[in-house]
Each structure stands twice: as C-alpha cells, then as structure tokens.
Amino acid sequence: MTLSFAERLHETRLGLGRRIVEHIRSGTSDLAPAAMRNDVSVYTDPVRHAAERQTLFRETPVVACFSNDVREPGQFRTFDETGVPIVVVRGRDGEVRAFLNVCQHRGARLVREAEGKANLFTCWFHGWSYANDGHLVAAPEADRFCDADGVSAIGSSDHLISVPVAERHGLVFVQATPGSTMDIDAHLGSFGAQLELLELDKAEKVKDGVLPVDSNWKFALDTYGEGYHFAALHKQTLAPYFRSDITVYDPFGPHHRVLFVAREMETWANRAEEDWGVDDALGGIHYIFPNTILFAGAVSPGKRYYTTFRHFPGETPGETVTYKTIYAPGGVKSDAHRKEVEDAWDATAHVVRTEDYVVSAEGYRNLQHLPPGSTVIYGRQEISLQNVHKSLAEAIGMPLPPVTATNPQMREAAE
Ligand code: FES
Ligand SMILES: [Fe+2]
Numbered sequence: 213m214t215l216s217f218a219e220r221l222h223e224t225r226l227g228l229g230r231r232i233v234e235h236i237r238s239g240t241s242d243l244a245p246a247a248m249r250n251d252v253s254v255y256t257d258p259v260r261h262a263a264e265r266q267t268l269f270r271e272t273p274v275v276a277c278f279s280n281d282v283r284e285p286g287q288f289r290t291f292d293e294t295g296v297p298i299v300v301v302r303g304r305d306g307e308v309r310a311f312l313n314v315c316q317h318r319g320a321r322l323v324r325e326a327e328g329k330a331n332l333f334t335c336w337f338h339g340w341s342y343a344n345d346g347h348l349v350a351a352p353e354a355d356r357f358c359d360a361d362g363v364s365a366i367g368s369s370d371h372l373i374s375v376p377v378a379e380r381h382g383l384v385f386v387q388a389t390p391g392s393t394m395d396i397d398a399h400l401g402s403f404g405a406q407l408e409l410l411e412l413d414k415a416e417k418v419k420d421g422v423l424p425v426d427s428n429w430k431f432a433l434d435t436y437g438e439g440y441h442f443a444a445l446h447k448q449t450l451a452p453y454f455r456s457d458i459t460v461y462d463p464f465g466p467h468h469r470v471l472f473v474a475r476e477m478e479t480w481a482n483r484a485e486e487d488w489g490v491d492d493a494l495g496g497i498h499y500i501f502p503n504t505i506l507f508a509g510a511v512s513p514g515k516r517y518y519t520t521f522r523h524f525p526g527e528t529p530g531e532t533v534t535y536k537t538i539y540a541p542g543g544v545k546s547d548a549h550r551k552e553v554e555d556a557w558d559a560t561a562h563v564v565r566t567e568d569y570v571v572s573a574e575g576y577r578n579l580q581h582l583p584p585g586s587t588v589i590y591g592r593q594e595i596s597l598q599n600v601h602k603s604l605a606e607a608i609g610m611p612l613p614p615v616t617a618t619n620p621q622m623r624e625a626a627e
C-alpha cells in the first residue's frame with residue numbers, strides 16, 4: 213500500500229522522533245565506526261581548490277534559489293555565485309530557464325538587477341531586447357545593423373545561451389556550464405523524497421544576505437555538519453537550547469540529514485508518542501551536495517523557518533561567501549510573523565559571524581602554518597564530515613591524501 217504524503221511525513225517524523233528518544237533514554241548517538249584524519253592540504257591546496265571550483269560548482273547541479281523566488285511568469289533572479297554570470301527566469305509557459313547573462317551583441321551584462329519581473333530583458337548598452345524564453349526579439353536600427361541578410365541574421369542566431377536548469381521539490385538547480393548534461397534525478401537520488409517532505413514549494417522568502425569569510429569553503433561548511441561544537445563555541449547562544457552530545461545522522465548518497473536534539477525533546481522520553489510534538493522532529497540540517505545547507509529551525513515551538521546557507525568558494529582556497537536566505541514555510545501569515553522570521557535571520561547570522569566564522573577564519577590561517585603532512589581529525593560523532601569529505605574527493609577525482617597515524621608536530625614533541 214502506498215502511503216499518502218501526510219502519512220509519509222508523519223511516519224518520517226515519528227521514526228526520527230523515536231530515534232531521538234532512544235538516544236536520550238540510553239545515552240547514545242549515531243556514530244561513525246572510527247575517527248578519521250584528513251590532511252590539511254585538502255583545505256589549503258590551490259590545485260584541489262581549482263578542481264573543486266570546476267567540477268563541483270560548474271559541472272554539478274547547485275541550488276540557485278527556491279522555486280517560489282521565481283514564482284510568477286517573468287520573475288527572474290541573477291545567479292553569479294559560481295563566478296559564471298547567469299540569470300534564472302520563469303517564462304510565460306511556466307518553465308524555469310537559465311541563461312548566460314550576456315548580451316549576444318557585444319557581451320554586455322544583460323540583466324543588472326539582482327531580482328525582479330520583466331517580459332523583456334533590454335540591454336542597456338545598445339538596447340537589444342530578449343524575451344524571457346531567451347529569444348532575441350528586437351534590435352534598434354536593425355535595418356542599418358545588418359547587411360544583405362537583414363534582421364533575420366540577428367534574430368535567428370543570437371538568442372541567449374542556455375544553461376542547464378531543473379526544478380525539483382521547490383528548489384531551482386543550475387549547472388553553470390552551457391551545453392553540459394545535467395541529470396538532477398540521478399544527482400538527488402533517494403534524497404529527493406526527503407526534500408519533498410519539507411514542502412519547500414510553499415515557502416516564502418523573507419530576508420537574504422551574505423556572510424563572507426576568509427576561510428576555505430569546506431572549513432566553513434564543516435561547521436554546519438556537527439553539533440559537537442555547541443557546548444564550547446556556542447556555550448551562550450545554542451548550547452542552552454540544543455544538546456551537543458547526540459547526533460541523528462542519515463546519509464543519502466553524498467547528501468545527508470543531521471538532526472540536532474533540542475533540550476525540550478528530553479521531555480519526550482517521559483511522554484506518550486502522541487504528545488511528543490513530532491512536527492518539530494524534522495528540524496536540523498539537510499545537506500544538498502556539494503555546498504548547500506538547508507536548516508530547518510523554529511522561532512518558538514510550532515513556528516518554523518527554513519534557512520539556506522549556500523557556500524561558494526572564491527578565487528583562492530581562503531575565500532568563501534555564504535549566501536544566507538530565510539523562508540517562512542507555508543508563507544508569511546502577518547507582519548508580526550514576518551518580523552519574527554527576519555529576527556531569526558539576524559540572530560543566526562550573528563552566531564555565524566561572531567562564532568562559527570571567527571573560528572573558520574582563524575582556523576584556516578592556522579592550517580596554512582602547519583608542517584606538511586599535518587592532519588585534522590573528524591571524530592566518530594562528526595560522522596557527516598567524514599562522509600562529506602570522502603564524497604567531495606570522489607566527485608573531483610582526487611583521492612584524499614594518505615595520512616599517517618599522528619601529526620608530524622606531535623611526533624616531534626613526543627620524541
Ligand atoms: S551589447 Fe547588448 S545591445 Fe549591444
Ligand atoms: Fe556552529
């Protein structure tokens with residue numbers, strides 16, 4: 213018997229709730245079989261960085277925005293995060309398309325607003341106009357512009373250049389290489405059914421912004437994958453609300469879900485399942501390989517929000533920009549609701565800026581000064597980091613460097 217959407221959602225939440233309660237009762241956690249060392253060059257090596265930028269950010273689908281960010285026909289967003297100038301737009305036929313944001317006349321940046329709604333994109337250089345399906349529809353002085361072939365010489369061959377794009381589960385994925393093949397269903401695999409449960413297609417954007425950090429993008433990404441650091445780094449900010457000693461982890465190919473256990477869930481252990489409030493059990497992190505963290509949180513019980521943290525590497529291994537956007541699941545209900553969600557953006561941004569990204573910048577600088585062969589260690593509870601680094605290395609075809617049992621500097625100190 214196939215379950216309805218509501219039944220699947222409930223079953224998933226209840227299953228996660230039971231795992232959380234089991235861990236609380238027995239003092240356990242999901243753990244990797246062993247800790248894992250990783251050579252620090254994985255973060256600092258410019259050759260690996262270049263391979264990641266090309267393979268993971270140009271030849272892999274990445275989340276550009278939510279479907280609802282380009283809900284109406286003509287609604288568009290520019291997408292420059294990968295370094296490739298792209299515009300994402302919904303056409304009159306309801307299809308989302310992506311194009312290089314490059315006028316075919318002489319290369320000007322065609323769409324210069326970050327977002328908006330338009331039936332025509334008109335280039336500000338000489339005024340060529342394109343429909344939102346990418347077709348060139350008008351060029352001023354077309355009769356003078358062309359030779360004997362006339363207007364048709366422009367119209368037939370000078371449409372915008374398409375970039376692979378797909379919409380799934382309320383997300384718009386773009387693969388930033390024109391002419392490349394993108395198979396979004398193969399990419400998402402079994403994770404697609406999990407993303408579907410979040411009903412992202414009903415979420416409304418409330419606030420966005422950027423969080424730059426002088427660190428490697430993977431170092432920044434790592435801070436979203438484990439709750440182990442809550443008790444120390446987030447002693448004042450998150451530790452009062454979340455336990456740092458319980459991980460609930462599920463891999464789905466290279467993607468994963470990590471739940472963080474809110475302290476209020478401790479009361480579940482003494483209550484009947486019906487009274488748990490499992491609607492909050494699907495909080496935590498959904499990691500969409502290679503760079504997107506989708507955090508499901510709550511302003512207060514029952515008042516949920518979604519935040520995307522999309523991490524993009526800069527030119528050098530030590531530059532990252534995180535694009536952070538917060539959404540109201542099911543849409544904004546009132547001005548007061550909007551304000552609450554905006555405040556949640558500010559609160560999480562403050563924690564990231566003043567805690568996670570200070571650690572990330574200082575830590576990245578430190579890694580560059582360690583002797584060759586030095587390692588970082590991902591503990592058993594940092595299981596998601598272990599799998600992310602393996603998956604990233606596999607995707608770029610550069611195996612993780614072999615590691616020795618101990619750091620060279622520790623060996624020297626011991627001798
Ligand atoms: S470059 Fe766009 S119209 Fe000339
Ligand atoms: Fe953190």
